[in-house]
Amino acid sequence: MSTIIRTQGLTKVYGANGTAVHALRGIDFAVEKGEFVALIGPSGSGKSTLMAILGCLDAPTAGTYELDGHAVHGLSGGELARIRNGKIGFVFQSYNLLPKASILRNVELPMLYAGLGRRERRERALALLEKVGIADKADKLPAALSGGQKQRVAVARALANEPALLLADEPTGALDSRTGAEVLDLFRELHAQGHTLLLVTHDPSIAAQAERRVEIRDGKVVMGGVAEDPTSSAQPGAHPAAHHIGVGR
Amino acid sequence: MTSSGAFRERLLEAWMEIRENLGRASLQALGVLLGVASVLGGFSISDSQRQRAEQLYVRLGGLDKLNVQPRATVRDGQATALQQANLGLRDEDATDGDALRPDAIQGVSSQKNARSRVVSGFADQDRPVTGIGGDFIPANGYAVEAGRGFSASELEAGAPVAILGTEAAATFFPSGSPLGQVLRIGEVPVTVIGTFQERVFRFREDQRNIFRWRNRIIAVPANLVQRRMNGDAYRRVDRITFRIPDLKVMAAFSKQLQDVVTANHRLQDDFRLDDVQARIRRQNSQGDVYDLIFLLSGVLALVGGGIVNVNIQMASLKERVREVGVKMALGASGREIFKGFMTEALLLTALGALAGLVLGVGFSWTITRSLGVPLAMTPASFIWAYVMASLSGFLFALYPAWKASRLSPMEALRYE
Ligand SMILES: Nc1ncnc2c1ncn2[C@@H]1O[C@H](COP(=O)(O)OP(=O)(O)O)[C@@H](O)[C@H]1O
Numbered sequence: 001m002s003t004i005i006r007t008q009g010l011t012k013v014y015g016a017n018g019t020a021v022h023a024l025r026g027i028d029f030a031v032e033k034g035e036f037v038a039l040i041g042p043s044g045s046g047k048s049t050l051m052a053i054l055g056c057l058d059a060p061t062a063g064t065y066e067l068d069g070h071a072v073h074g075l076s077g078g079e080l081a082r083i084r085n086g087k088i089g090f091v092f093q094s095y096n097l098l099p100k101a102s103i104l105r106n107v108e109l110p111m112l113y114a115g116l117g118r119r120e121r122r123e124r125a126l127a128l129l130e131k132v133g134i135a136d137k138a139d140k141l142p143a144a145l146s147g148g149q150k151q152r153v154a155v156a157r158a159l160a161n162e163p164a165l166l167l168a169d170e171p172t173g174a175l176d177s178r179t180g181a182e183v184l185d186l187f188r189e190l191h192a193q194g195h196t197l198l199l200v201t202h203d204p205s206i207a208a209q210a211e212r213r214v215e216i217r218d219g220k221v222v223m224g225g226v227a228e229d230p231t232s233s234a235q236p237g238a239h240p241a242a243h244h245i246g247v248g249r
Numbered sequence: 250m251t252s253s254g255a256f257r258e259r260l261l262e263a264w265m266e267i268r269e270n271l272g273r274a275s276l277q278a279l280g281v282l283l284g285v286a287s288v289l290g291g292f293s294i295s296d297s298q299r300q301r302a303e304q305l306y307v308r309l310g311g312l313d314k315l316n317v318q319p320r321a322t323v324r325d326g327q328a329t330a331l332q333q334a335n336l337g338l339r340d341e342d343a344t345d346g347d348a349l350r351p352d353a354i355q356g357v358s359s360q361k362n363a364r365s366r367v368v369s370g371f372a373d374q375d376r377p378v379t380g381i382g383g384d385f386i387p388a389n390g391y392a393v394e395a396g397r398g399f400s401a402s403e404l405e406a407g408a409p410v411a412i413l414g415t416e417a418a419a420t421f422f423p424s425g426s427p428l429g430q431v432l433r434i435g436e437v438p439v440t441v442i443g444t445f446q447e448r449v450f451r452f453r454e455d456q457r458n459i460f461r462w463r464n465r466i467i468a469v470p471a472n473l474v475q476r477r478m479n480g481d482a483y484r485r486v487d488r489i490t491f492r493i494p495d496l497k498v499m500a501a502f503s504k505q506l507q508d509v510v511t512a513n514h515r516l517q518d519d520f521r522l523d524d525v526q527a528r529i530r531r532q533n534s535q536g537d538v539y540d541l542i543f544l545l546s547g548v549l550a551l552v553g554g555g556i557v558n559v560n561i562q563m564a565s566l567k568e569r570v571r572e573v574g575v576k577m578a579l580g581a582s583g584r585e586i587f588k589g590f591m592t593e594a595l596l597l598t599a600l601g602a603l604a605g606l607v608l609g610v611g612f613s614w615t616i617t618r619s620l621g622v623p624l625a626m627t628p629a630s631f632i633w634a635y636v637m638a639s640l641s642g643f644l645f646a647l648y649p650a651w652k653a654s655r656l657s658p659m660e661a662l663r664y665e
């Protein structure tokens with residue numbers, strides 16, 4: 001069992017001095033490979049900020065972050081781009097599909113940045129669309145799809161480069177409860193296949209379906225920062241030796 | 250993936266972007282289009298004018314001829330013995346000159362003029378008479394239309410024969426053919442053996458014939474003038490002309506000729522050669538001012554277009570911030586975003602420039618046509634126009650592309 005995410009004292013301050021907003025105030029947090037973690041907390045508590053840092057979209061003000069065993073803090077923009085491309089799949093509340101590109105091209109895009117050849121990209125993108133159940137829409141533009149379908153495309157796109165980590169920030173937030181539940185089923189399916197999922201939600205019924213719930217308030221973890229471990233109550237990050245014993249669940 | 254594959258992808262992406270935003274794209278391309286059209290049009294109009302001017306020059310007997318003419322050395326008082334004994338410009342000067350560079354000289358002619366009373370059955374006028382020798386007729390752009398030219402023996406012997414320009418023929422023999430008729434030049438009866446083709450040259454079609462005076466020519470052998478009309482003991486001539494098409498050769502030749510003729514003339518500076526260097530300078534600077542003006546207006550159009558483009562691009566960047574954010578989230582590096590924007594701008598520039606070349610041709614054609622000048626376009630103008638447009642397109646694309654590439658992925662994604 002390996003650790004995908006490990007952060008220590010992660011801090012994020014927006015702005016400076018007088019107007020500074022302390023979005024994160026020392027996050028110690030870990031996610032093991034294959035886990036399905038729900039990140040919950042009230043609006044403004046810093047969930048999106050944490051997701052952005054975990055997804056290498058933003059850099060922390062202080063603290064350390066190891067992704068899949070490699071230190072990420074302090075890397076250059078180009079290196080972060082490569083990590084986002086290869087190790088992370090994003091699913092956003094607002095889908096964030098490129099409106100002018102076809103569904104197929106949307107899914108191909110991460111592979112394009114990874115330098116995959118045309119034929120391989122196409123085959124893989126079609127397979128992924130098949131997997132999320134909308135292969136027949138490959139040539140359509142995003143505008144022609146319903147919200148649920150768009151989010152499936154986003155999931156297919158997130159999976160394009162076989163990422164180590166899937167990050168979803170309120171993926172069902174813009175969907176009605178029925179399609180939301182369908183998308184959630186898709187996530188559970190992915191989890192069952194071994195994907196590591198970190199999902200932000202403020203909906204307790206969705207959070208209830210995750211393996212583990214992590215709650216943050218005012219930029220601090222107030223519950224479940226690391227996986228529950230029957231042999232140790234210590235936090236792995238805080239106590240390396242204890243964590244070592246805990247390995248092998 | 251190969252870099253050419255990546256380039257093709259970017260090109261495709263750029264093309265999609267352009268196609269999706271045709272209005273904005275055309276507006277951006279318009280600046281380039283007008284710039285290219287004005288650079289190309291400017292160059293072409295100036296080239297056309299220059300070509301026309303050169304044609305005029307050559308046909309007036311300008312560029313390809315090196316003239317040697319007598320110059321008065323004695324302005325006041327008495328001539329010195331040496332000056333008096335000096336022979337002046339003679340046929341020998343022509344012969345010696347010709348011997349210098351027979352390979353480069355396409356023709357040598359001499360001229361001995363007279364002014365005389367010319368009388369026929371129809372007219373009685375005081376007229377210049379041109380005594381000609383050597384290759385005068387072809388070298389000066391004349392051609393015999395009816396009858397014949399002078400034979401070598403007639404030129405040598407100074408036979409009493411004449412060839413008339415169209416105006417002279419019409420004046421002295423208004424009815425019937427002048428061939429075989431007799432004209433009295435001074436005291437000498439001369440037989441007309443030929444007429445010249447009419448000489449016509451207009452700078453623009455609606456202008457009058459600049460060569461009209463050439464049709465007034467009454468040509469006789471130079472030796473006839475020398476012997477029976479206006480001669481002197483030294484057999485002086487009024488002009489010797491060497492025809493040398495290559496200006497560089499002419500420049501070198503004129504230096505040698507200067508020495509030869511000076512020696513012939515016992516070091517007396519009593520002759521004058523055309524200034525070939527001045528001619529070269531003039532030819533090189535023909536239309537330079539216009540080129541500069543047109544170039545400047547083209548550059549201004551391109552700069553104006555470029556600034557408009559930066560504005561449009563920056564405004565459209567606002568619309569596209571989110572798109573950039575998404576691409577970055579999917580793993581596009583700042584460098585990739587930069588290349589994408591640059592590709593788009595350069596593709597747009599290339600398309601605009603191509604359209605501009607077409608418009609420029611049309612523009613030049615219209616203007617030169619309205620000026621009545623034949624259109625002359627050189628490959629260099631096309632290349633210049635294109636290179637300048639590409640350069641300005643490139644330079645003005647840099648800032649927006651750089652701005653886009655420097656967006657923080659996080660903020661770009663949050664952007665509403
Ligand atoms: N770019 C930013 N500049 C300034 N403050 C920000 C920025 N992004 C987020 N914040 C602030 O940081 C805090 C955490 O925001 P966020 O992470 O979006 O919370 P959540 O996703 O839990 O609602 C909020 O107070 C928010 O106003």
Ligand SMILES: [Mg+2]
Pocket residue numbers: 047048049
């Ligand atoms: Mg949020």
